[in-house]
Amino acid sequence: MQITASxxxxxxxxxxxxxxxxxxxxxxxxxxxxxxxxDLILVDIDEEKLIAAKQRIRARYQVRVDTIICDLRQPRCAELIHEQIKGRNIDVLINNAGFGLYGFFSETAWKLEESMIYMHILTMTHLTKLLLKDMIKVKSGKILNVSSVAAFQPGPLMAVYYATKAYILSLSEALANEVKGTGVTVTVLCPGQTKTNFQKITAKNSKEKQSRASFLSPADPAKVALCGYHDMLSGYSRSVPGLINKFFVLVSRITPNRFSVPLIRKIQAQIRK
Ligand SMILES: NC(=O)c1ccc[n+]([C@@H]2O[C@H](COP(=O)([O-])OP(=O)(O)OC[C@H]3O[C@@H](n4cnc5c(N)ncnc54)[C@H](OP(=O)(O)O)[C@@H]3O)[C@@H](O)[C@H]2O)c1
Structure with missing residues (x-):
């Protein structure tokens, strides 16, 4: 069955x-x-890339595309975005922006961790709150928050990243329950490794000379997004793309942390060795 925005x-x-x-x-x-x-409101940090994305989308689809250049690590940026879209009804909010950082917590750069906590937790939570209120008023709307399979257990060597993703999962599933019957749904997407710039940026943040390939081949971002998008339109509370990720989530749920955490450390050390 094909599920669409209809x-x-x-x-x-x-x-x-x-x-x-x-x-x-x-x-x-x-x-x-x-x-x-x-119609789209695209939010990102880099003006040039945002304009290029807008042009690529406009070349394919006859929709209105507005852009908001915003550093989501900055205080008050959820409020600023909300002010800029005043008067417009937002039917779908996708809190997707995020980045990774690898290394021992005692050695990684606090500035990056502070930014990550700001962007993944504070801005995401505030933007969700502001737009959820608007959506509840009109009794309609969909929110998709991008977490990760990393959310399901602690992650040595990417400790803050895993912890922020666990926060996104927990908040989203709690909200999915709270909004039942309001006409609004909240979905959390938990992808595994996906072929985007994420690994390259994680490597750069972690001062690695080059990003390492995982032992699993990363998923196609178009397929991962489609899975999350369909599950959001269907109003599911959780979306885990791919059988391997579903299996990983199941195993994480039933394996005590004293076994899974050392295993995650081994996997992380292997990927980044
Ligand atoms: N790829 C994976 O393996 C994977 C797995 C699980 C979960 N995820 C999650 O998926 C989400 C999307 O990541 P992706 O894989 O698509 O990575 P990506 O290709 O690096 O895309 C992230 C986007 O967010 C933007 N961004 C970064 N910092 C920002 C800031 N401070 N303010 C505004 N925008 C900012 C980036 O802009 P610039 O390019 O200019 O920095 C980029 O356009 C993230 O939340 C990530 O944690 C990814």
Missing amino acids: KMNRNMVMTGLVTGAASGLGFEFSNLLAKDSF
Whole structure:
């Protein structure tokens, strides 16, 4: 069965707001929304990349595309975004922007960890709160928060990243329950390794000379985004793309941390050796 945005209220033009929209999963989500005739508000840090993404989408789809250049690590940026979109009804919010950092917590750069906590936790939570209130008022809307399979257990050598993703998972599933019956749904997407710039940026943040290949081949971002997008439109609370990731989540759930945590450390050390 093909699930499309026709499941939503189509009386008026629909609008989707995507963070981290200029590349990777965010760009794929933006294309999926545009294909379903959503107008777009693309949020990202880099003006040039954002304009290029806008042009690529406009070349394929006849939708309105607005851009907001914003560093999501900055205080008050959720409020600033909310002010900029005042008067517009947001039907879909996709909190996607994120980055990784590898290394022993005692050695990694606090500035990067502070930024990560700001972007993955504070900004994401505040933007969700502001737009969720608006959505509940009009009794319609969908929120998709991008977490990771990393959310399901502690992650030595990427400790802060795993912890922030666990926060996103926990918050999203709690909200998915709270909004039942309001016309709004909240979905959390938990991808495994995906072929985007994420590994390269993680390597750069971690001062590695080059990013390492995982022992598993990374997933196609278009397929990962499509899975999350469909599950969001269907109103599911959790979306885990791919059989291997589903298996990994199941094993994480039933394995005591005293076994899984040393294993995660081995895997992380192997990938980055
Ligand atoms: N790829 C994976 O293996 C994987 C696995 C599990 C979960 N995820 C999650 O998926 C989400 C999307 O990541 P991705 O894989 O698509 O990585 P990506 O290709 O690096 O995309 C991330 C986007 O967010 C933007 N961004 C970074 N810092 C920002 C900031 N401070 N303010 C505004 N925008 C910012 C980036 O802009 P610049 O390019 O200019 O920095 C980029 O456009 C993240 O939350 C990540 O944790 C990824």
